Amino acid sequence: MRFSAATTAGRFLPQRLALRVSPLLGRIDAVLFTADERGEAGRMSLIAFTIRIISAVIAFVSQVLMARWMGSFEYGIFVLVWVTMVIVGNLACLGFHTSVIRFIPEYRERGLLAELRGIVMASRLFVLVASTAIAGLGALGVWLFSPWIENYYVVPFILGVICLPMIALGDLLQGLARANSWALFALSPTYLVRPVLILVFMALMLAAGYAPDARTAIFASIAATYATTLGQFMGVTARIDRKLAAGPMKVHFAQWFMVSLPIFLVESFFFLLTNADVLMVGAYLDPDDVAVYFATVKTLALVHFVYFAVKAGVAQRYAQFTHGEPERLAAFARETVSWTFWPSLLMALLVLALGQPMLVLFGPEFTAGYPLLFLLVFGVVARAAVGPCESLLTMSGNQNICAGVYAMTLAFNIGLNVLLIPFFHLWGAAIATSLAMVFEASALSFTVWRKLGIVMLIFATARKGTA
Structure with a gap:
């Protein structure tokens, strides 16, 4: 194993x-x-x-x-x-x-x-x-x-x-x-x-x-x-x-624990989702393939960090706006989508331009992962296009449904990896990961719209009922 x-x-x-x-x-x-x-x-x-x-x-x-x-x-x-x-x-x-x-x-x-x-x-x-x-x-x-x-x-x-x-x-x-x-x-x-x-x-x-x-x-x-x-x-x-x-x-430990538990589930699903592709590659393919895929994923770090940086900055502000300030929350949430998307797109283009020489640093055999970057970058940019939706859901008291979205996404991701990796190897993992990120972004954005009436999508950030 x-x-x-x-x-x-x-x-x-x-x-x-x-x-x-x-x-x-x-x-x-x-x-x-x-x-x-x-x-x-x-x-x-x-x-x-x-x-x-x-x-x-x-x-x-x-x-x-x-x-x-x-x-x-x-x-x-x-x-x-x-x-x-x-x-x-x-x-x-x-x-x-x-x-x-x-x-x-x-x-x-x-x-x-x-x-x-x-x-x-x-x-x-x-x-x-x-x-x-x-x-x-x-x-x-x-x-x-x-x-x-x-x-x-x-x-x-x-x-x-x-x-x-x-x-x-x-x-x-x-x-x-x-x-x-x-x-x-x-x-x-x-x-x-x-x-x-x-x-x-x-x-x-x-x-x-x-x-x-x-x-x-x-x-x-x-x-x-x-x-x-x-x-x-x-x-x-x-x-x-x-x-x-x-x-x-x-x-009030019981209250804190009951709120923290769904957040724990969200974080668990998120971390497993983030690492599921490489775990599945390790389960099905040789260590050399794992090394190439891992190095390829590492080159995407610059793009991922835009999303995490915005998430780190806005979560506390989401929590404050959820207490009786729906209009301010909606306006601020729509603004954070732009903070996430445009820098992510810029970083994605930079990574695609420099990906091959970056992979060479690990060793010449690692350049085999460069074509995979184009698929993986697509998924990362798709996630950035809806902003930090899960932070908005968690800070507004909708952590339970957020956990459900991540559970579905994780199951979707693992299922695709099981189906695709044996036939398409590293390409199968990259396809599964990109499709899972698109599914995650779509599901989270839809959930925010249904629960909070806020459209979090880069080209359609408008208040529900006014778009």
Whole structure:
């Protein structure tokens, strides 16, 4: 049985440097986010986009170096383990890393400081406990199922689960920072500090004589993850303490959990959907094919990051506008479609122009994936054409139906991969992925229109009943 996964971007300076950078980031954030509401969201999206652009460059360079240092076989093991940990670590938050973005602005707007203190404290404790339990169960599961797993995966996976609690806590801290519009605090540790640290620690270990294999890379990742998350925890906690005075605390855990659970399902389906194509390639084709497809997907990172940058900037503003301001919500939502589509289209054209020389950096055999880019780019642009619909649904209380849309899309994607990959190989995976993205975009846009009366489509962004 083969396994594979697409990396969700490397993310990462030693702990001491991260702690020194935190006060500076706080001062920059305080200056940047003092204007009107829409300008705040726009600046946050711009900062997020800039960080993701830099992160894309860092991630691409680091992946090329790691592949050349380790060779395709060991690199493939590391990619599978690390990406699995990133995905499971994110899901181990059980939706709290997103639900806090909904509740914190609401509590702040309504002056519910006791509830605000409660969700800040309870979310951190819950995520840390839940992710630690999941890590333990994961290690036990790998050990129990080791007879059915290739032996070269067993030890790396057991080592990898050590990262889970810190990955989950880092994602929650990112949500807490986003809820307060602290863009640099939210995104820099995950997308800049951690990937740089992984690369630095890996280079130092190789210089010290460690073998250039997957285990060495996982040890470097463990060290980088703990240094980054602990530094982020101290920085975010200090800033929250300065902004939120000590006082009584109210915990509505049942309510928060019931809202977070559908969000968890949305995030689960989204992450599986994002990685399903490479997982299916790993199940049906040889490791060489997996490597080519993975490298091809990596070149699309620049296009994907536009969508994620806008999503990071607007989710908190969606949450504020949903409380009795339907007209402002509609106008702002329509505007965010343009923020997503036009930069994505520009980046897509850039990736198509530079895709072949970028793939050559991985090795000459990787250029076989260049024709696939044209299909994959089509799907990414189709998703960008409807804007961050799932954030709008989630922040407006429609997370259940959003989870249903993602479940249908995931089933559609997996079904197409099962049908097409055995006959068309990598082309089958690319066709399935592109069609699934078009289906996802169409279903989400239609759902937003039916539930909120807002048309989120780049050339038809009008209020229902006025178009």
